[in-house]
Each structure stands twice: as C-alpha cells, then as structure tokens.
Amino acid sequence: MPRVIILGGMGKIGRSIAADLLAHTNAHIMLTGRTALRGDRQQSPLGSRSRFLCLDLAETDRLTALVDSVDLVIHCAGPFDYRDQRVLQTCLDRRVSYLDVSDNPRFVQQCLALGDRAKAAGITAVVSTGIFPGISNSMVRLGIETLDQAEAVQLNYVVAGSGGAGPTVMRTTFLEIAHPFSGWVQGQWQSIQPYSAPEGVVFPEPYGTAQVYWFSTSEAVTLPQSFPPLHTVITKFGSLPGFYNTLTGLMARLPSGLLQKPWVVETLAALSYQMTQVTDPLTGVGVAMVVQVQGQRCGRSATTTVSFAHPQMIQAVGAGTGSIAQLLLGGQWQKPGVWPVEQALPSDLFQKALAQRNLNVTVRST
Known part of the structure; x- marks a missing residue:
C-alpha cells in the first residue's frame, strides 16, 4: 500500500x-x-x-x-x-x-x-x-480550452466566515495584504494595492452578489507564464458577511511595516478567528468561485464563465x-x-x- x-x-x-x-x-x-x-x-x-x-x-x-x-x-x-x-x-x-x-x-x-x-x-x-490556488487553476485551463485564443482572465473568490479553516489561513491573509503586489495587466506587471477596486460579482447560489477586491495569489503569477497569450490576469477575493471586507481593507492600509511584525500578525489572526467562530453558525463556511475567460472563438469575441461552489471550503x-x-x-x-x-x-x-x-x-x- x-x-x-x-x-x-x-x-x-x-x-x-x-x-x-x-x-x-x-x-x-x-x-x-x-x-x-x-x-x-x-x-x-x-x-x-x-x-x-x-x-x-x-x-x-x-x-x-x-x-x-x-x-x-x-x-x-x-x-x-x-x-x-x-x-x-x-x-x-x-x-x-x-x-x-x-x-x-x-x-x-x-x-x-x-x-x-x-x-x-x-x-x-x-x-x-x-482550492484557490488549486481547483481555481484548473477552472482557468478548462475555460481557456473552450476558446481559440484566450486574452484575459478574472478569478473571483468568496468565502463565508472562516471557511472552516484555522488561524494559519488568517495569518496568510494578513501577510498578503501587508504590501503592494505585482499584477499582470495589459501585458505588463503593475503594482497593485491589496484590497482595492471593489467589484460586485454574481456567485452561484446561495451566495448571490458579493463584493470582491484585488488580492495577491500565486495564480496571478503562474497563469501568465502558463498561457502566454494572456494580457491580463485579475485575482479578486471577498468575505461574507461583508463587514469582514471593511475590516480587512482597513488592515491593508495600516502604516507600512506594521503587518511585517510577527506579533501583530498573530494578534490579528487570533482576533479574526475568534470573530468567525461567532459568525460561522450564521453564514456557513462555504466557498464559491467564478472564473471569467475572455478571448476569441471562430473569429469573434467570446467569454467563458466557469463556476464552482461548495458548502465546506x-x-x-x-x-x-x-x-x-x-x-x-x-x-x-x-x-x-x-x-x-x-x-x-x-x-x-x-x-x-x-x-x-x-x-x-x-x-x-x-
């Protein structure tokens, strides 16, 4: 075995x-x-x-x-x-x-x-x-394969409460919003402010429309390398209930370097996890993803949308x-x-x- x-x-x-x-x-x-x-x-x-x-x-x-x-x-x-x-x-x-x-x-x-x-x-x-990264990457590949040529991808994720995860995932979130990151936009790497540019996206039921924000993920780096015709890769993330997005956005705008301190990250992760233990029974701990791939099919502009949802992230x-x-x-x-x-x-x-x-x-x- x-x-x-x-x-x-x-x-x-x-x-x-x-x-x-x-x-x-x-x-x-x-x-x-x-x-x-x-x-x-x-x-x-x-x-x-x-x-x-x-x-x-x-x-x-x-x-x-x-x-x-x-x-x-x-x-x-x-x-x-x-x-x-x-x-x-x-x-x-x-x-x-x-x-x-x-x-x-x-x-x-x-x-x-x-x-x-x-x-x-x-x-x-x-x-x-x-899941993201992971299943999300395969969703992009699946969408690209429906087109003759892919030009742009947007990955949208929403998680209810803690998603059933532990404090380590919370730590990762605060580490990733601590500084601007590089995004592949219009054929060049650009500096992106985390948790900026809110956008409403319609997710599969029972999530409906939720706000998502720029967020650093490994897909944002690997997808342009994997599929060179892509000129734009956008990765956006949001939480439910929505007030978590407000709190995360505020954390992303703390003074430079503060989120680089381990004790700050540990404190925020512990507080966030305790908060989700209160809200999880109300919101659930599920996840939904919507991947939109734009490109060409038979000489015409086309879009393929690939969706996934699960009640237990x-x-x-x-x-x-x-x-x-x-x-x-x-x-x-x-x-x-x-x-x-x-x-x-x-x-x-x-x-x-x-x-x-x-x-x-x-x-x-x-």
Whole structure:
C-alpha cells in the first residue's frame, strides 16, 4: 500500500486532505505536527490507516528519514511566507513525489525554479494544490480550452466566515495584504494595492452578489507564464458577511511595516478567528468561485464563465489536493518536473476526479 506523509497534517487543511485520501485511496498516512498529542489520537487521529508523528521541519535528519520511508510528501506546514524550499529539495534528493498547498508567490516561484532538477530525477512535484490556488487553476485551463485564443482572465473568490479553516489561513491573509503586489495587466506587471477596486460579482447560489477586491495569489503569477497569450490576469477575493471586507481593507492600509511584525500578525489572526467562530453558525463556511475567460472563438469575441461552489471550503481544499495525490499514487498520471496545477493536470482528469467526489464545475460560454 502507498505511504504518504502530510507535513503540518494535524491542522484543518492537513486533516481534510488526509480524510480525502483515506476515502479515495488505500494509502497509509502519517500526519506530523510540532506538538505532541495525547491518548488515542497519538496512534489513530483519523482511523487505523493513519498515525501521528511529532516533527519540527528544522529537524533535517528526521525529515530526510521520513521522506525516505514514503511514496508522497504533502507539505501543509504554512504560512509559506515563512518557508524555504528545504522540503522539496529533500524530496528531489530522495526521489519522492511532492505536493504542497502553498499560496505565497515568492515561495512558488522558487519551487518552480527547481523544475529541471525534478525532471532529471524523474519526480513529479505540483505546487499550490487545494482550492484557490488549486481547483481555481484548473477552472482557468478548462475555460481557456473552450476558446481559440484566450486574452484575459478574472478569478473571483468568496468565502463565508472562516471557511472552516484555522488561524494559519488568517495569518496568510494578513501577510498578503501587508504590501503592494505585482499584477499582470495589459501585458505588463503593475503594482497593485491589496484590497482595492471593489467589484460586485454574481456567485452561484446561495451566495448571490458579493463584493470582491484585488488580492495577491500565486495564480496571478503562474497563469501568465502558463498561457502566454494572456494580457491580463485579475485575482479578486471577498468575505461574507461583508463587514469582514471593511475590516480587512482597513488592515491593508495600516502604516507600512506594521503587518511585517510577527506579533501583530498573530494578534490579528487570533482576533479574526475568534470573530468567525461567532459568525460561522450564521453564514456557513462555504466557498464559491467564478472564473471569467475572455478571448476569441471562430473569429469573434467570446467569454467563458466557469463556476464552482461548495458548502465546506476546507473539504474542497482536501478534494483539490487529494485528487492530484490520488492520481499520483494510483499510477494514473505523472509529469516529472515542478509545476503549477494548470500546467500539470489535464482537464479530463480534473473533471473525473471532481466527479468521483460528487463535485462539478459549471461551464457557460457566450
């Protein structure tokens, strides 16, 4: 039976991925965390095919030994703003497949730079799996494939409350709004102020129209590289209820450097998480995405809209990463190198994996 290690596996994202793998593969799974567990959870946090190991990623010898003992490593130990490429480099050294749920553009670019090394080792590594990034990247590819030529993409995301995620996701949000980021607009990289340019977007039910704002994501960096005809890639995010957007916008305009201080980020993340625990029972913890791809079809301007919604965002993250892991472990697919999802996963396999999980995306062309 295949063996998988999920680094940072006892967080909500790691456990969601583990649950998906236990449901759709026969893998044995090791979940790591920095804090020891007690009682039965030590041996079986998710059932007889899973176990917990206490591990700090700074323990390089133990990390190498664990990587040596498995067929796949899934890196969930974020925030990735704080991480380097040590785990991926270890996987390449030991010739073990690698996935992560990274959402930091700098981290992603540094991983992609190891692509030639991964090809030489014959190892498949895919970065930024999950939902956004992850499923969203495959939605863009699906939309582009309906056109003769794609010219512009806008990705819109909305999350209700916490989305079922933990404080780590909150930390990531505050780290990403701490400074302007580069956006690919009209064929050139431009400096974008995070949480600016609000726009109302109609999402699938039950979300309806929600406000979204410019937000830095790894897709904004990889999509122009993956599909060179694109002259514009816009990524916008919003929260429900709407007052969270107001608070996030205010945080994005704090004095320069304040959000670079770890204690400030930790404090804001903890407060935000406590607030969502109050509102989650009212709003739910779902997610919706709408991807609009503009271009040409049969010599005429055309737009394809690809939509997705799920009542449990954290479960959707597990499905996004779990589906790629399932394909790798089952030997159905591999592609040596280091790839973003849209370059790695063919659309037919993407749709098949979602269907196995009773999920689907809606494609509408005009």
